[in-house]
Amino acid sequence: MGDNKLKIVIVGHVDHGKSTLIGRLFYDTDSLPSDKIEEIRRRCEDLGREMEFAFLLDHLQEEREQGITIDTAQSFFKTDKRGYVIIDAPGHREFLKNMITGASQAECAILIVDAVDGVQEQTKRHAYILDMLGLKQVVVVINKMDLVDFNEKRFKEVKGLVEAFLDSINVKPSFFIPISAKRGDNVAKKGDTMSWYNGYTLLEALDTLNNQKSPVDKPLQFPVQDVYKIGDKRILVGRIENGRIKKGQQVVFLPSQKESIIKSIEVFMEDRIEAETGESIGITLKDPLFIERGEIICEKGYQPSRVDRFKANIFWMSQRPLDINERLTIRCATQEMSCTIDTIEKRVDSSSLETIERDADKLLFTEVGSVIIKTKKPIVIENFNEIKELGRFVLVRDKDTIAGGIVTHTSDLISENL
Amino acid sequence: MRHLDELQSRSIYIIREAYKQFDNIAMLWSVGKDSTTVLWLCRKAFFGQIPFPILHIDTGYKFPQMYRFRDEYAKEWGLRMIIGKNEEAIKKGINPDKGKLECCNELKTNALKQTIKRYDFKALLLGIRRDEHGIRAKERFFSPRDEDFQWDYKDQPPELWDQYKSKQKDEQHIRVHPLLEWTEVDIWEYIKKEDIPITELYFAKNGKRYRSIGCTTCCSPVESTASTLDEIIQELKTTDVSERSGRSQDKESAYIMQKLRSLGYM
Numbered sequence: 001m002g003d004n005k006l007k008i009v010i011v012g013h014v015d016h017g018k019s020t021l022i023g024r025l026f027y028d029t030d031s032l033p034s035d036k037i038e039e040i041r042r043r044c045e046d047l048g049r050e051m052e053f054a055f056l057l058d059h060l061q062e063e064r065e066q067g068i069t070i071d072t073a074q075s076f077f078k079t080d081k082r083g084y085v086i087i088d089a090p091g092h093r094e095f096l097k098n099m100i101t102g103a104s105q106a107e108c109a110i111l112i113v114d115a116v117d118g119v120q121e122q123t124k125r126h127a128y129i130l131d132m133l134g135l136k137q138v139v140v141v142i143n144k145m146d147l148v149d150f151n152e153k154r155f156k157e158v159k160g161l162v163e164a165f166l167d168s169i170n171v172k173p174s175f176f177i178p179i180s181a182k183r184g185d186n187v188a189k190k191g192d193t194m195s196w197y198n199g200y201t202l203l204e205a206l207d208t209l210n211n212q213k214s215p216v217d218k219p220l221q222f223p224v225q226d227v228y229k230i231g232d233k234r235i236l237v238g239r240i241e242n243g244r245i246k247k248g249q250q251v252v253f254l255p256s257q258k259e260s261i262i263k264s265i266e267v268f269m270e271d272r273i274e275a276e277t278g279e280s281i282g283i284t285l286k287d288p289l290f291i292e293r294g295e296i297i298c299e300k301g302y303q304p305s306r307v308d309r310f311k312a313n314i315f316w317m318s319q320r321p322l323d324i325n326e327r328l329t330i331r332c333a334t335q336e337m338s339c340t341i342d343t344i345e346k347r348v349d350s351s352s353l354e355t356i357e358r359d360a361d362k363l364l365f366t367e368v369g370s371v372i373i374k375t376k377k378p379i380v381i382e383n384f385n386e387i388k389e390l391g392r393f394v395l396v397r398d399k400d401t402i403a404g405g406i407v408t409h410t411s412d413l414i415s416e417n418l
Numbered sequence: 419m420r421h422l423d424e425l426q427s428r429s430i431y432i433i434r435e436a437y438k439q440f441d442n443i444a445m446l447w448s449v450g451k452d453s454t455t456v457l458w459l460c461r462k463a464f465f466g467q468i469p470f471p472i473l474h475i476d477t478g479y480k481f482p483q484m485y486r487f488r489d490e491y492a493k494e495w496g497l498r499m500i501i502g503k504n505e506e507a508i509k510k511g512i513n514p515d516k517g518k519l520e521c522c523n524e525l526k527t528n529a530l531k532q533t534i535k536r537y538d539f540k541a542l543l544l545g546i547r548r549d550e551h552g553i554r555a556k557e558r559f560f561s562p563r564d565e566d567f568q569w570d571y572k573d574q575p576p577e578l579w580d581q582y583k584s585k586q587k588d589e590q591h592i593r594v595h596p597l598l599e600w601t602e603v604d605i606w607e608y609i610k611k612e613d614i615p616i617t618e619l620y621f622a623k624n625g626k627r628y629r630s631i632g633c634t635t636c637c638s639p640v641e642s643t644a645s646t647l648d649e650i651i652q653e654l655k656t657t658d659v660s661e662r663s664g665r666s667q668d669k670e671s672a673y674i675m676q677k678l679r680s681l682g683y684m
Contacts, residue, residue, distance in 0.1 A: 004421045076549055076601055085599070097576040101558075104578040225431070226438045230465045237463075239431050268462040278419045280430040282465070293438065317576055331581045394581045404578045 004211050005076070005083040009106035011099060011130065013120035016112045017143040020052065021181035022075070022088050028188035029203070031077035081207045089126075096125075096366055097317040100404060103130060108137035108209050110202070111162075111173070115148045119161045125351040125366070131169050132313060132368070132406055134384060137209050138166075138173045141202060146180040150193045169353065175205040216276045218242040219302030220251070221389060223333040224295045228282070235266050235282040236291055238334065241389040243299065245283065246274040253295045254380045255306045261286040294335040296380045296390070304382040304390050308375045309342065311409035314395065315350065315368045318402035322363040328402075332393035335379055339395075342374040370408075381407050422608050426459065429596040431580065432559055433463045433543065436594040437470065439584040440541035443594075444473045444500065446530075449484045450631050451616055452545035455605055456596055458614045460543070461495060471498045473533060473542070477525035478508055479633035487617040502533030514635040522636075531567060534591060541592040549601045550661060560584070561593045602661050603654050610647040621645045630661055 010018045026032045044052055077084050089102035103109065109130050113123055130138060140162055148154040155178045166173060177186055178197055185191035188203045200208070220243035228235045245251075249262045265272040266282035275281045285291075298304065316322055322341065330339045344360040348368040356367070363369045384391030384406040395403040419427070433456075436443055445460060445468070447453045460468045474488060492499045504512075507524035514521045534542070546557065558574055560582035575583045583592060597605070609616055619628045626639035627650075644653040 004419075004424060098574065101574075101576045101578060225434050228464065230467060235465070237434055239427060266465065268465050276419075278424055278427055280427040280434070280463075392579050394576075394578055399583075399587060401576050401578070401581065401583070404576070 005085045006211055007085045007106045008108050009087040009089055009103045010110045011089050011126035012112035013122040016114040017181045018088055018112055022086050024181045024184055024187050026077050028184055029077045079203055079207055103133055109135050111138055111140045112143050113162055115142050115144045115154055115158055118158050119165055121351045128169055128350055131171050138171055139175045139205050140173045141177045141179045143179055143181050145178045146183055152196045177202055216244055220245055220299040222297040224293055225334050226293055233284055235284055237282040239280045240277050242277055244274055244276045250300055251297050252300050254298055255378045256295055258289050260289055304380055304387055305410040306378045306380050307410050308378045310407055311372055312405045312407050313368055313370055314403045314405035316363045316403050319365050324361040329396040330393050332381055337379055338376040340374050342372040345370040383407055425600055429459050430463045432596040433460055436541055442539050443541040444471045444539050445543040447472050447474050449488045451605055456545040471500045473500045475502045475526055475529050477633050479635050481619055481634050483617050483619050502529045504529035541594055543594045545597050546595050547597050547600050557595055559595050559598055562590045564590055606651045
């Protein structure tokens with residue numbers, strides 16, 4: 001299998017059947033070792049329950065007893081076409097940071113909606129977060145069709161509600177599929193319960209999606225991760241986030257604006273003259289510049305923004321609210337710097353999407369804020385839609401990551417003193 | 419980029435990140451296939467000169483082949499080795515016959531606790547993978563443990579876009595998992611691609627081989643005729659037995675792995 005595995009996150013409201021669906025996917029693709037199935041069967045018996053696929057991922061004892069997913073879990077399955085990594089993200093509001101952790105690692109999402117319950121609070125919140133994280137490939141499954149007598153009318157009703165909401169946040173799902181994760185209908189096999197449905201099964205739908213790859217033909221961005229002294233060489237190491245780097249290439253360092261020429265590409269026990277997107281490599285320079293972690297190596301003429309103020313949307317993951325007067329640390333690629341929130345233009349409820357307050361001075365758990373961030377010194381960033389790797393960041397308070405953010409505006413906010 | 423190249427690149431990024439973020443770090447080498455792969459990746463990350471010590475927790479019950487392999491490559495690769503042993507428990511005569519849970523806990527977990535304390539390590543690189551065991555599916559790349567090695571899986575730090583937990587509270591140490599995204603087959607395909615030396619225990623002899631290795635007392639071989647890397651890869655693609663089925667600590671009681679882990683087991 002030469003192809004990369006596709007990473008899928010499964011999101012949706014609590015009890016809409018995420019873990020059951022995952023168990024079903026593993027079972028129907030023969031991805032479960034027989035001793036594991038036996039183990040799960042035995043434990044369900046001990047608890048006096050029917051065999052539940054959800055137990056496979058809800059692996060921790062506590063989750064098994066309470067029947068809820070606490071943390072995000074990952075596992076693997078494969079179809080004839082390719083391999084998949086499945087990320088199960090918890091549906092409870094309290095576990096939002098775990099859901100975001102899961103979703104931030106995915107290339108596409110399955111949004112699961114209960115055919116009886118319909119669109120609920122976390123359905124909306126999760127969909128909104130997917131959109132913020134830039135996940136464009138979304139498959140909607142309407143689950144528990146067995147509880148509504150496999151009724152086509154009910155499927156269309158729920159589909160209509162989901163579609164209307166997703167449309168309002170500009171998410172365009174690739175598929176809507178009626179399923180019963182418990183029975184397996186329309187997951188790996190069609191089954192004979194919903195003959196009115198002529199579309200793809202979930203597995204067929206997933207097989208049509210694409211791996212998200214950073215193209216190599218973009219301008220170079222190579223954040224410096226560290227500097228090693230090996231023998232008499234000073235090697236700058238890091239991972240190429242975009243583009244290619246070549247021996248002899250003229251480069252610019254940002255934010256310092258120093259310039260030099262690539263003297264060599266360093267890969268252990270290999271002789272290289274170039275490297276491309278995604279590779280962790282080292283380089284040496286023609287000039288003896290003093291370069292530290294956090295500098296972004298760029299191609300001359302294609303330089304991302306260097307600013308100390310920018311607009312962003314941030315989602316607040318800490319139970320302790322954001323206080324506009326506090327000092328935080330921003331981390332973007334390998335850059336790390338002290339910052340403050342200059343303005344909170346609005347506070348948004350991440351489920352109803354209603355604006356709670358304009359020109360606010362705080363932000364509470366699960367809320368999204370449109371903010372202006374002021375960094376202590378210039379930092380190298382870009383709009384998320386243009387350069388993903390320099391358009392997303394986290395905010396750290398004390399020793400904890402407490403928010404994630406997406407850069408929305410850089411250009412017209414550069415302050416005069418730069 | 420090809421699948422294995424991408425895995426390698428991400429793992430090297432994580433290893434370099436851990437080294438940058440923590441002053442006092444070590445790598446845990448069990449001499450098994452996974453941690454030997456991490457060791458290989460560390461050699462690549464630091465151009466053959468690993469700048470931190472390599473820690474081997476020795477229960478005294480490891481296979482003789484493992485000790486030979488460890489000493490041979492420690493020398494060849496110029497590793498700074500630390501051997502951690504719970505001498506007190508060994509003197510007391512703790513052994514698997516008197517109870518496997520206690521034995522694992524004393525000779526592995528407590529030996530590791532003592533060693534971390536003695537050297538004041540702030541972070542440890544470990545070769546665990548998500549597909550090994552259900553409970554490991556929930557691990558983070560950078561995962562904090564408190565002074566009693568407790569893993570607070572209910573309140574794990576968020577991990578977004580390669581921004582990892584880099585600061586620990588005084589009493590914590592961080593476990594770093596560069597192989598978290600790899601599968602068992604990925605490991606073997608990479609070992610083949612890179613020609614990484616690996617102990618002979620994994621290759622079939624007389625119809626049996628070890629799929630997972632630890633102590634002689636608690637590991638049983640699986641039925642297998644796979645005596646080359648290609649045959650192992652082929653076998654794994656068709657087997658329906660899980661990797662750790664030969665490891666008794668996973669099976670003895672329903673929740674023993676979870677208990678061991680909450681006590682700090684690797």
